[in-house]
Amino acid sequence: MINLENISFDHCIKCTVCTIYCPVARETHLFPGPKQSGPDTERLRIKDPYLVDDSLKYCSNCKRCEIACPSGVKIADLIQVAKFQHLKKKIRVRDFFMSRTDLVGRLATFMSFLTNFVINLLPVKFFMDVILKIPFGRSFPKYASGTFHGWAKKKMPDQSKFRTKAVYFHGCYVNYNNHQLGKDLVDVLNAMNIGVITENEKCCGVPLIANGYIDKAKKNAAHNIQALSRALGEEGTRIVSTSSSCSYALKYEYANLLELNNATIYDKVDYITKYLYSQFETGNIPPMKPVNLRAAYHSPCHLERMGGVIYTINVLKEIPGLDLVILHSECCGIAGTYGFKKEYYEISQSIGANLFRNIEKADVEVVITDCETCKMQIEMNTPYEVLHPVQVLARAIKNNTR
Amino acid sequence: MNYIETQAIIIGGGATGAGTLRDLTLRGINSVLIEKNDIASGTTGRNHGLLHSGARYAVKDLESATECIAENRILKKIARHCVEDTGGLFVTLPEDDPSYHGKLLASCKFAGIPAHELSTKEALALEPNLNPDILSAIRVPDGTIDPFRLASANVLDSTERGGRIFTHCDVKSLIKEGSAVKGVQCYDRVKGMDFEIRGDIVVNAAGVWGQHICGLAGVELKMFPSKGSMVIIDYRINNIVVNRCRVPADGDIIVPGDTVSIIGTTSKKIEYNEIERLIVDDDEIEVLLADGEKLIPHVSKTRVLRAYCGVRPLVDISGDIKGRDISRGIVLVDHEERDSTGGFITIAGGKLMTYRLMAEMTANLVAKKLKVKKKCSTHRIPLPGSEKKIQPMKQIKKFTGIPGSVTGSTLYRHGQRVHNILTKDRKNYGLICECEMVTAGEIEYALKNLNVKDIVDLRRRTRIGMGPCQGELCSYRAAGLFVEFEAAGAKDANIMLKDFLEERWKGIKPILWGDSLRETEFTYWIYQGLFGLGDIPEGDGKK
Numbered sequence: 032m033i034n035l036e037n038i039s040f041d042h043c044i045k046c047t048v049c050t051i052y053c054p055v056a057r058e059t060h061l062f063p064g065p066k067q068s069g070p071d072t073e074r075l076r077i078k079d080p081y082l083v084d085d086s087l088k089y090c091s092n093c094k095r096c097e098i099a100c101p102s103g104v105k106i107a108d109l110i111q112v113a114k115f116q117h118l119k120k121k122i123r124v125r126d127f128f129m130s131r132t133d134l135v136g137r138l139a140t141f142m143s144f145l146t147n148f149v150i151n152l153l154p155v156k157f158f159m160d161v162i163l164k165i166p167f168g169r170s171f172p173k174y175a176s177g178t179f180h181g182w183a184k185k186k187m188p189d190q191s192k193f194r195t196k197a198v199y200f201h202g203c204y205v206n207y208n209n210h211q212l213g214k215d216l217v218d219v220l221n222a223m224n225i226g227v228i229t230e231n232e233k234c235c236g237v238p239l240i241a242n243g244y245i246d247k248a249k250k251n252a253a254h255n256i257q258a259l260s261r262a263l264g265e266e267g268t269r270i271v272s273t274s275s276s277c278s279y280a281l282k283y284e285y286a287n288l289l290e291l292n293n294a295t296i297y298d299k300v301d302y303i304t305k306y307l308y309s310q311f312e313t314g315n316i317p318p319m320k321p322v323n324l325r326a327a328y329h330s331p332c333h334l335e336r337m338g339g340v341i342y343t344i345n346v347l348k349e350i351p352g353l354d355l356v357i358l359h360s361e362c363c364g365i366a367g368t369y370g371f372k373k374e375y376y377e378i379s380q381s382i383g384a385n386l387f388r389n390i391e392k393a394d395v396e397v398v399i400t401d402c403e404t405c406k407m408q409i410e411m412n413t414p415y416e417v418l419h420p421v422q423v424l425a426r427a428i429k430n431n432t433r
Numbered sequence: 434m435n436y437i438e439t440q441a442i443i444i445g446g447g448a449t450g451a452g453t454l455r456d457l458t459l460r461g462i463n464s465v466l467i468e469k470n471d472i473a474s475g476t477t478g479r480n481h482g483l484l485h486s487g488a489r490y491a492v493k494d495l496e497s498a499t500e501c502i503a504e505n506r507i508l509k510k511i512a513r514h515c516v517e518d519t520g521g522l523f524v525t526l527p528e529d530d531p532s533y534h535g536k537l538l539a540s541c542k543f544a545g546i547p548a549h550e551l552s553t554k555e556a557l558a559l560e561p562n563l564n565p566d567i568l569s570a571i572r573v574p575d576g577t578i579d580p581f582r583l584a585s586a587n588v589l590d591s592t593e594r595g596g597r598i599f600t601h602c603d604v605k606s607l608i609k610e611g612s613a614v615k616g617v618q619c620y621d622r623v624k625g626m627d628f629e630i631r632g633d634i635v636v637n638a639a640g641v642w643g644q645h646i647c648g649l650a651g652v653e654l655k656m657f658p659s660k661g662s663m664v665i666i667d668y669r670i671n672n673i674v675v676n677r678c679r680v681p682a683d684g685d686i687i688v689p690g691d692t693v694s695i696i697g698t699t700s701k702k703i704e705y706n707e708i709e710r711l712i713v714d715d716d717e718i719e720v721l722l723a724d725g726e727k728l729i730p731h732v733s734k735t736r737v738l739r740a741y742c743g744v745r746p747l748v749d750i751s752g753d754i755k756g757r758d759i760s761r762g763i764v765l766v767d768h769e770e771r772d773s774t775g776g777f778i779t780i781a782g783g784k785l786m787t788y789r790l791m792a793e794m795t796a797n798l799v800a801k802k803l804k805v806k807k808k809c810s811t812h813r814i815p816l817p818g819s820e821k822k823i824q825p826m827k828q829i830k831k832f833t834g835i836p837g838s839v840t841g842s843t844l845y846r847h848g849q850r851v852h853n854i855l856t857k858d859r860k861n862y863g864l865i866c867e868c869e870m871v872t873a874g875e876i877e878y879a880l881k882n883l884n885v886k887d888i889v890d891l892r893r894r895t896r897i898g899m900g901p902c903q904g905e906l907c908s909y910r911a912a913g914l915f916v917e918f919e920a921a922g923a924k925d926a927n928i929m930l931k932d933f934l935e936e937r938w939k940g941i942k943p944i945l946w947g948d949s950l951r952e953t954e955f956t957y958w959i960y961q962g963l964f965g966l967g968d969i970p971e972g973d974g975k976k
């Protein structure tokens with residue numbers, strides 16, 4: 032049967048600009064590029080699903096092709112759908128656990144000290160490399176003790192005093208690894224007289240989609256759509272996320288890839304800096320003191336795709352004493368779970384190599400980026416600490432209260 | 434002056450001519466084919482590529498119907514890589530006469546065509562893009578056939594067995610000795626030289642151009658040129674041939690041909706002197722798209738790649754009648770009997786579907802005249818590439834390590850000959866045509882084995898430039914390869930490139946809107962803006 036749902040490939044005029052912008056095609060001949068893997072072979076896959084290329088698996092779904100396309104072809108979506116519809120599915124223990132960030136996070140945070148210790152032992156790393164095909168050289172994010180959600184339920188300062196409220200979709204990274212980012216967000220919003228609501232959320236589904244667990248991703252997505260719509264409550268309440276990929280998924284992947292109806296939340300979801308900037312524009316700027324920091328800003332691919340980079344830069348510009356170097360926009364290479372896999376590790380590292388060099392050249396104290404996996408990649412490959420824009424903002428606010 | 438001697442000379446490199454060449458060569462008769470353009474460049478290559486089950490003719494033309502179903506079964510065996518057994522549906526729309534459905538079923542049964550009634554639900558399960566409002570459906574063993582591959586495979590088989598072919602050669606005159614035809618005077622347009630072929634029998638298989646050839650022989654045969662136009666949709670919108678269940682009319686079939694879908698066909702009477710300057714009219718395109726949309730609503734959302742038309746080689750037997758009413762039956766004329774012009778045979782009428790039968794009938798007559806006893810074997814011996822059942826893709830993948838899309842497409846085009854093409858060679862790891870997955874290796878194979886003289890010929894052998902970009906990215910690469918593989922000089926390659934893009938442009942012009950317009954604009958930027966191709970002087974009249 033011919034599935035004619037995403038027919039945007041019909042608009043491709045073969046200009047090949049997507050392949051020029053593809054970070055994977057630039058680094059390896061194994062991937063023929065988005066034009067070839069997307070619109071070109073889509074016609075063939077419609078004719079006969081057997082005409083599928085294994086090389087599709089090299090696509091990291093960074094979506095830079097879609098940004099480049101002048102014809103509005105949803106190239107990366109085409110490739111993702113082709114991947115899970117036509118490529119033979121290999122069931123791998125690694126992919127299973129890597130895509131279940133919720134499950135792994137809950138287990139790991141239960142005994143975070145032990146997890147963080149064990150995961151860096153040489154024999155364990157060796158075992159993971161050989162058996163699980165997780166590259167030896169890869170470093171892992173540290174797990175926190177307990178969850179952010181738990182903290183928010185029990186220890187978060189009273190939010191009922193704020194009239195304006197925002198629903199915070201914290202995502203797995205804040206929940207299990209970086210509580211501080213979540214706490215900083217609460218501080219920032221509170222300083223702007225905005226209350227924070229958290230909801231009982233599940234993983235947004237990005238790692239599940241990347242690893243081909245579409246049914247599970249759909250389940251999570253349906254849960255999140257329901258939970259977030261419920262939490263919205265009052266008119267004018269927005270949903271914010273501190274993860275660029277989570278917000279991209281909530282807004283676009285749910286509808287385009289998972290074919291779910293997310294109309295109830297579509298208009299309400301904002302990546303945090305867009306929300307902050309809209310508040311700043313109305314004059315709601317929290318009091319800040321100079322941070323005296325020279326930082327490089329790296330724009331993540333999915334934020335680029337959403338057109339959200341401009342808001343982050345505008346928000347950062349409001350921070351006094353921040354000497355900002357805006358890096359040339361390029362992929363860091365990690366692409367979520369992509370860089371955690373042995374077969375793509377080298378490609379992932381060489382994609383990022385230029386970015387790492389540019390960071391070194393920028394002569395800064397810290398790097399700022401919106402995405403948690405970009406942070407992991409940059410921290411592993413450069414000597415710098417990587418902060419989220421919200422964390423820098425929180426610093427400026429704290430300087431003021433101090 | 435060059436001089437060639439042979440037993441039989443065939444004029445016309447369409448399916449019938451190519452089939453006759455093969456049939457004669459298989460019988461051991463020394464034969465030469467002469468074609469003024471390229472193999473399958475006339476009517477053979479200008480139809481919707483339907484492998485008829487005969488159902489379309491069953492109600493009105495029982496003879497054609499029975500011929501079709503017989504040939505349908507043969508072609509599925511001997512030309513596996515040229516046909517695709519998609520199956521076909523006849524669907525009745527709410528506005529159609531519902532009684533035709535019953536007539537069709539009964540006639541199919543009478544003609545021996547296996548036709549089964551389907552519930553609308555079953556039909557929609559088979560072809561989900563079908564108009565959901567259909568009233569009834571009949572399943573018939575229709576399929577698709579690639580006329581370029583079919584004709585080319587026939588030629589390939591006979592040249593491998595000693596037959597000879599000259600393409601891009603005009604027949605200037607017939608050599609007559611007394612009342613008998615003894616040979617042809619030719620002009621080779623590529624080399625720019627005259628030559629002469631002498632033989633015992635000249636077969637006029639020039640289709641609609643046969644009227645002109647008969648004129649050269651001094652006999653009269655009147656053709657009834659009827660133009661049929663079609664439009665091509667960017668990708669397959671159906672996997673099964675969809676026919677409209679009504680008395681044959683314009684725009685009542687959608688055929689999935691290779692990577693595209695084709696909406697056919699109109700029927701318009703034209704004058705004989707117009708056959709060289711065929712243009713698709715706007716009203717034809719309107720009718721095709723409007724009626725196509727009724728069968729498959731998705732038509733309205735897709736890009737139209739091009740429009741093209743061919744001319745049916747119908748023989749005018751009586752007076753002024755409409756194109757569809759004329760018998761599409763086979764007309765074999767022995768001019769020795771009819772006009773006492775010895776050594777001259779005309780084969781005309783018929784359809785692509787019955788090309789083999791027409792060739793068999795012609796070859797029988799030639800063999801009788803030459804007193805050769807050997808019987809026809811074209812219905813038994815498979816064409817080159819179709820020797821074995823299609824191999825599972827897996828084995829080939831392992832063998833070469835070339836991407837599945839490339840292997841699959843090459844296999845689809847060349848059958849078993851894929852082994853001669855996809856060798857472990859650099860040439861096969863880069864694409865020349867990115868829409869239809871043609872490698873440099875495939876182009877080399879075509880240049881060396883398949884009588885390719887220019888890029889338009891190459892397109893007929895490989896589908897280069899037939900995808901959505903219509904030659905935007907592949908044509909200049911192909912022109913380069915002509916030079917690299919020593920098939921042309923640099924100057925000729927430039928002229929070829931220009932001719933090829935002009936030929937593509939001809940089919941795009943009638944449907945120039947939407948995405949096709951954007952695509953064409955972009956192609957124009959590349960070839961005129963960047964390469965200045967329009968500034969290349971015209972060829973020296975050879976082509």
